[in-house]
Amino acid sequence: MTASHGEHLTNLTLSVWRQKGPDAAGAFESYRIDSISDEASFLEMLDVLNEKLIDEGRDAVTFDHDCREGICGSCSLMIDGQAHGPQRGTATCQLHMRKFKSGANIVIEPWRATSFPIIKDLMVDRSAFDRIIESGGYITSQTGGAPDANLIPVPKPVADAAMDAAECIGCGACVAACPNGAANLFTAAKVAHLNLLPQGQAERHARAESMVETMDEYFGSCTNHGECEAACPKEISIDVIALMNKDYRKAKLANRKEIARS
Amino acid sequence: MTTATDPRLNAKIPEGAIADKWNNYKEDMKLVNPNNKRKFKIIVIGTGLAGASAAATLAELGYQVDAFTFHDSPRRAHSIAAQGGINAAKNYRGDGDSVHRLFYDTIKGGDFRAREGNVHRLAEVSVDIIDQMVAQGVPFAREYGGLLDNRSFGGSQVSRTFYARGQTGQQLLLGAYQQLARQVGLGGVNLYNRTELVDTVVVDGRCAGIVVRDLLTGELQSHAAHAVVLATGGYGNVFFLSTNAMQCNVTAAWRAHRKGAMFANPCYTQIHPTCIPQSDPTQSKLTLMSESLRNDGRVWVPLNPGDARPAAQIPESERDYVLERLYPSYGNLAPRDIASRAAKRAVDSGRGVGPLKNGVNLDFAAAIERLGKDVVQERYGNLFEMYERISGENPYDTPMRIYPATHYTMGGLWVDYELQTTVPGLYAAGEANFSDHGANRLGASALMQGLADGYFVLPYTIGNELAPLLNKPIPGTDHPAFKLAEQEARDRYSRYLGTNGKRSPDWFHRELGKIIWDNCGMERTQAGLTQALADLPPLYEEFQSDLRVTGDGASINQTLEKAGRVDDFFQLGMLMCRDALERNESCGGHFRTEYQDEEGEAKRDDENFAHVAAWEWNGDPMAAIRNVEPLEFETVHLATRSYK
Numbered sequence A: 001m002t003a004s005h006g007e008h009l010t011n012l013t014l015s016v017w018r019q020k021g022p023d024a025a026g027a028f029e030s031y032r033i034d035s036i037s038d039e040a041s042f043l044e045m046l047d048v049l050n051e052k053l054i055d056e057g058r059d060a061v062t063f064d065h066d067c068r069e070g071i072c073g074s075c076s077l078m079i080d081g082q083a084h085g086p087q088r089g090t091a092t093c094q095l096h097m098r099k100f101k102s103g104a105n106i107v108i109e110p111w112r113a114t115s116f117p118i119i120k121d122l123m124v125d126r127s128a129f130d131r132i133i134e135s136g137g138y139i140t141s142q143t144g145g146a147p148d149a150n151l152i153p154v155p156k157p158v159a160d161a162a163m164d165a166a167e168c169i170g171c172g173a174c175v176a177a178c179p180n181g182a183a184n185l186f187t188a189a190k191v192a193h194l195n196l197l198p199q200g201q202a203e204r205h206a207r208a209e210s211m212v213e214t215m216d217e218y219f220g221s222c223t224n225h226g227e228c229e230a231a232c233p234k235e236i237s238i239d240v241i242a243l244m245n246k247d248y249r250k251a252k253l254a255n256r257k258e259i260a261r262s
Numbered sequence B: 001m002t003t004a005t006d007p008r009l010n011a012k013i014p015e016g017a018i019a020d021k022w023n024n025y026k027e028d029m030k031l032v033n034p035n036n037k038r039k040f041k042i043i044v045i046g047t048g049l050a051g052a053s054a055a056a057t058l059a060e061l062g063y064q065v066d067a068f069t070f071h072d073s074p075r076r077a078h079s080i081a082a083q084g085g086i087n088a089a090k091n092y093r094g095d096g097d098s099v100h101r102l103f104y105d106t107i108k109g110g111d112f113r114a115r116e117g118n119v120h121r122l123a124e125v126s127v128d129i130i131d132q133m134v135a136q137g138v139p140f141a142r143e144y145g146g147l148l149d150n151r152s153f154g155g156s157q158v159s160r161t162f163y164a165r166g167q168t169g170q171q172l173l174l175g176a177y178q179q180l181a182r183q184v185g186l187g188g189v190n191l192y193n194r195t196e197l198v199d200t201v202v203v204d205g206r207c208a209g210i211v212v213r214d215l216l217t218g219e220l221q222s223h224a225a226h227a228v229v230l231a232t233g234g235y236g237n238v239f240f241l242s243t244n245a246m247q248c249n250v251t252a253a254w255r256a257h258r259k260g261a262m263f264a265n266p267c268y269t270q271i272h273p274t275c276i277p278q279s280d281p282t283q284s285k286l287t288l289m290s291e292s293l294r295n296d297g298r299v300w301v302p303l304n305p306g307d308a309r310p311a312a313q314i315p316e317s318e319r320d321y322v323l324e325r326l327y328p329s330y331g332n333l334a335p336r337d338i339a340s341r342a343a344k345r346a347v348d349s350g351r352g353v354g355p356l357k358n359g360v361n362l363d364f365a366a367a368i369e370r371l372g373k374d375v376v377q378e379r380y381g382n383l384f385e386m387y388e389r390i391s392g393e394n395p396y397d398t399p400m401r402i403y404p405a406t407h408y409t410m411g412g413l414w415v416d417y418e419l420q421t422t423v424p425g426l427y428a429a430g431e432a433n434f435s436d437h438g439a440n441r442l443g444a445s446a447l448m449q450g451l452a453d454g455y456f457v458l459p460y461t462i463g464n465e466l467a468p469l470l471n472k473p474i475p476g477t478d479h480p481a482f483k484l485a486e487q488e489a490r491d492r493y494s495r496y497l498g499t500n501g502k503r504s505p506d507w508f509h510r511e512l513g514k515i516i517w518d519n520c521g522m523e524r525t526q527a528g529l530t531q532a533l534a535d536l537p538p539l540y541e542e543f544q545s546d547l548r549v550t551g552d553g554a555s556i557n558q559t560l561e562k563a564g565r566v567d568d569f570f571q572l573g574m575l576m577c578r579d580a581l582e583r584n585e586s587c588g589g590h591f592r593t594e595y596q597d598e599e600g601e602a603k604r605d606d607e608n609f610a611h612v613a614a615w616e617w618n619g620d621p622m623a624a625i626r627n628v629e630p631l632e633f634e635t636v637h638l639a640t641r642s643y644k
């Protein structure tokens, strides 16, 4: 049973991955949290741990976080083996301690993926995502040259579908959850957002081609496990991957190149 | 009590009628020939809405741009968290909106403490922003016919707010980030991530560049440029608890201030009425709940202090619907600052609700009865879900609890019409500057201002400063001023590491925040501010002697980063209190209890305070010098802001 509102959880044991640097060997270290309010968020529980470590003269645990509202995509923890922990459609920073019970042993690890090297402790380097966007995740439109916004009507269902895909927060849970470390859900979410819109048509195929190829350069390949969708805090639908693959194949045909993917 | 106008505070407002000024400026400004643009290096610090849009556009124009952010990716900037929307005077509704009306609403909303020329330009370029963002693929909400949808927001009588679900900031930032990413891919922008500005360097009165710290290695590095743009966001986290992202901080602006950039109106901070109250002492930040909830929620507290019964057991006759009672015509929709103060007064009177008695009820029972649960769910379903996730309570069954929280800072680096600070060559854009919102910002106007500055203002105005520098040498990073700044930064970070005291940076931050919130928050008094100014220096001394930072300076160390930021927040906090103490009037977000009318409304003093207070560094925040830029109202008539 999970704790009820307004109570304290006691006797938590945290097994936290500690690693001094990218090349250092890492190991789990065990810490105790004697008592924490069930109102606290998971990251606030880590704040409490860090205060305690500093009090004891030890290094605080390094982890990425910022907005703590589930929108910036900074937070990134494997909690008991699950990307972003046990609550569906919820980023780590939105997870609250009331989802846990007293006496629990909670295992906290960084994203595990070769494309996201560990920087320190629970912090990883996700800049490969930026490389994918730089390769084509945009609509070319220099400042100042745009026509009046209402000259480009966008049917509501199309705008809604584009928005569904655009909600991706770039957290990388999809990659961390994937047995192959594939970034297809992230990449396809951006391809779908831009390729669904009328504004995105001019670069549609070029975009799909260069983003997919950059993705392949950095990440593993997708074998349709579907773990990504289950881990995604924004519940991005795996359907976007089919759309990306279709546009990629068309791009290849258009360019009379070999079809590299089936 | 005001000091004389300082010639350095010449706003350089162009000649002409208000509606012609920006065009006149553009016609008269100096241009840099396209082939010469690549000879200029521009540094942009911050890649939120203001910084990403500026960096991308400057690179498109052909300048060499180096962009810096302490985040791992530009997409994480605090702009990502904005929910409600962005204003623009498109008049797509045909409801009488116009550039002039947006200009007027912004001046009035700012309680007549903003500069007319800047605000009018903001209203003018607002329409271009929407065109620009749509062309980039921002999926704004649409009507069934495919055209753009609008909603209305507080402080205006027209529907001019464009939105993308509850994630407008996210979609706008992703648009600007993608445009920046394109430039990074093309080689037009060098992007330095996880890199923090720790000082600005001034040589012969001009900004010569910056010193940054690589957060992964602790290494300090100098960068020289022809111009530096600070787009580093606001300083709301001086309160410790705020709706800002955890890492928002004042360091960039503060370090520039210490090098000669004047800091304007630091006491102008905005409190948002509908946030989820603090639930336990370990809490790290506050979460905003959309203001739209006040359309159907009723704000109430128990009539009797100490009434601890659950809401459902308190009969109607023992409830006080505070806003409906005090503001019968606006009721629960009273403006932000007024609603916030009413909630504070209710809680201060011992009638707060919730386990910590630190909130007021926002009750939907009447709306559910009137409209049905389905309609309420359709309107607010996602917000109710978010509330439940955080508080563990279901707002369909029991009232939400809300309380005001710090949300935005109108004050910031003083800039002229060109967005140039008092240090030539150093610019400030977005929330980091003070320019457009006066003493209070209207909802959905910060996103507008950030993008206006970055896309449509700076790319023009920066050329005026650069043109005369063509083919002239600028100081390189081997200049002694860079070496000195590096050494100072090195010493500073070593000091934090070497203090070996007992308290963590977060401990000091929390203590600082308490003092600022209690004395320079929603209501300010002479006595409170004087007390804060007595309490802050000893606490700051304790910070300097009893700080404990574990870890080292040669790999990523978030405790060390935090120490540097808290140091600067301390200094800013003192300046804020001084500014609030010297502004003997109430205006917008600055409410001095001594200056209110019989009905508790803010009383401005236009005779003595229709000016910008621009503070000049003088070695110590307690010794900063107050300079003044008078505000002239040629177009708008000063009037009492009334929402009765």
Ligand SMILES: Cc1cc2nc3c(=O)[nH]c(=O)nc-3n(C[C@H](O)[C@H](O)[C@H](O)COP(=O)(O)OP(=O)(O)OC[C@H]3O[C@@H](n4cnc5c(N)ncnc54)[C@H](O)[C@@H]3O)c2cc1C
Residues within 6 Å of the ligand: B045, B046, B047, B048, B049, B050, B051, B068, B069, B070, B071, B074, B077, B078, B079, B080, B081, B082, B083, B084, B085, B086, B168, B169, B195, B196, B197, B198, B231, B232, B233, B234, B243, B244, B245, B248, B249, B251, B252, B288, B407, B408, B429, B430, B431, B432, B443, B444, B445, B446, B447, B448, B450
């Ligand atoms: C919860 C919330 C909701 C909001 N909703 C709305 C809304 O609906 N409509 C609206 O108009 N406004 C809203 N606002 C306000 C608005 O979001 C911000 O004012 C605006 O986004 C600020 O943009 P910016 O580009 O100036 O700064 P930011 O987005 O804060 O970006 C600052 C950048 O500077 C960098 N930086 C800072 N310091 C340094 C340093 N020392 N070295 C290197 N890099 C540095 C950061 O990494 C970041 O890239 C909201 C604010 C909050 C808190």
Ligand code: SF4
Residues within 6 Å of the ligand: A167, A168, A169, A170, A171, A172, A173, A174, A175, A185, A186, A189, A228, A231, A232, A233, A234, A235, A236
């Ligand atoms: S697709 Fe989902 S899991 Fe993957 S980066 Fe985007 S939000 Fe995160």
Ligand code: FES
Residues within 6 Å of the ligand: A064, A065, A066, A067, A068, A069, A070, A071, A072, A073, A074, A075, A091, A092, A093, A094, A169
């Ligand atoms: S901290 Fe921003 S999404 Fe979790």
